[in-house]
Amino acid sequence: MRAFYGRALTDPIIGFIFTDVARLDLEAHVPTIASFWETILLGARSYSGGAFHPHATLNAQVQLRAGHFQRWLLLWHAAVDELFAGPRAEQAKSHADRVAFAFHGRLQTMTPAPEGPLTGLAITRHGRPGRGDR
Numbered sequence: 001m002r003a004f005y006g007r008a009l010t011d012p013i014i015g016f017i018f019t020d021v022a023r024l025d026l027e028a029h030v031p032t033i034a035s036f037w038e039t040i041l042l043g044a045r046s047y048s049g050g051a052f053h054p055h056a057t058l059n060a061q062v063q064l065r066a067g068h069f070q071r072w073l074l075l076w077h078a079a080v081d082e083l084f085a086g087p088r089a090e091q092a093k094s095h096a097d098r099v100a101f102a103f104h105g106r107l108q109t110m111t112p113a114p115e116g117p118l119t120g121l122a123i124t125r126h127g128r129p130g131r132g133d134r
């Protein structure tokens with residue numbers, strides 16, 4: 001977890017969401033996230049649920065797109081693979097994939113402009129109008 005968050009917070013693609021948007025206090029966040037993972041992976045029942053809600057709040061501030069989730073997962077898979085191997089490591093990765101997929105799907109139903117494969121890409125023109133525009 002610390003290996004993951006150390007990188008996530010400094011990541012060029014998703015880091016700003018933690019540091020600038022959520023202004024996450026990592027030390028305060030660690031116990032919650034640890035209980036989330038020990039509930040999923042180690043049979044503890046310390047996490048009471050409701051993981052989606054803070055992401056909905058976040059999404060209202062900065063739209064969490066497929067690319068953000070892909071980046072999150074890439075960093076998570078890399079951190080897990082560097083430190084662990086075996087069935088629990090596989091579970092840590094596959095469960096994260098499912099949660100990310102589910103979160104993204106739920107967020108899209110809440111976001112005004114649903115994100116299609118190419119939405120968010122706009123064709124823009126730069127510079128002053130020239131002859132070609134007439």
Ligand code: HEM
Nearest residue numbers: 036039040041047048049050051052095098099102103106
């Ligand atoms: C040992 C078995 C499992 C445990 C203890 C477990 C635990 C959890 C926990 C604690 C959450 C967060 C829920 C929340 O915060 O509201 C979650 C979310 C989720 N899990 Fe699992 N899980 C298990 C197996 C599975 C399996 C087998 C699947 C799918 C085949 C799955 C799919 C999901 C999905 C899609 C979510 C996100 C749901 C959402 O909030 O939209 N889980 N799981």
Ligand code: HEM
Nearest residue numbers: 017018022024032036050051054064068069072096099100
């Ligand atoms: C774009 C991807 C994501 C971003 C930017 C992100 C960011 C954040 C931030 C900033 C918080 C703290 C929110 C707050 O307390 O105000 C948070 C909480 C949390 N995140 Fe994520 N997250 C992402 C994806 C995921 C995924 C895929 C999972 C699970 C596999 C996950 C699991 C959690 C959990 C368990 C919490 C704690 C929720 C609680 O307070 O109970 N996040 N996330």
